[in-house]
Amino acid sequence: MPAEKSTICFSLVYKGQDYRVHTYRNQYYSVMTLIADHLAIDGFGICCGMGSCGTCRVNIREHHSPAARSVLACDLRVDDSLSHCTIEIPANLYTY
Numbered sequence: 340m341p342a343e344k345s346t347i348c349f350s351l352v353y354k355g356q357d358y359r360v361h362t363y364r365n366q367y368y369s370v371m372t373l374i375a376d377h378l379a380i381d382g383f384g385i386c387c388g389m390g391s392c393g394t395c396r397v398n399i400r401e402h403h404s405p406a407a408r409s410v411l412a413c414d415l416r417v418d419d420s421l422s423h424c425t426i427e428i429p430a431n432l433y434t435y
């Protein structure tokens with residue numbers, strides 16, 4: 340019997356715009372691939388998720404938490420723990 344598909348909803352914030360994301364567990368390999376699929380950001384995720392470039396760094400704030408933590412989006416799996424989180428993509432980290 341296939342696993343139930345539950346919707347995962349969270350906010351993606353980039354350059355002051357708040358994008359509501361509705362996805363499913365394992366629909367994307369990581370949050371980095373999800374972001375790359377939704378937003379065209381020059382220089383974001385240039386090592387394609389190998390964990391070596393640091394250009395996919397985002398700030399994630401969990402629901403009801405005032406503090407954000409900085410993580411690599413390619414290390415962040417798309418699962419239920421993202422529900423109601425806010426993920427902010429820094430606007431000016433990707434210029435070389």
Ligand code: FES
Pocket residue numbers: 371383384385386387388389390391392393394395396411412413414
């Ligand atoms: S894509 Fe390079 S560190 Fe995440």
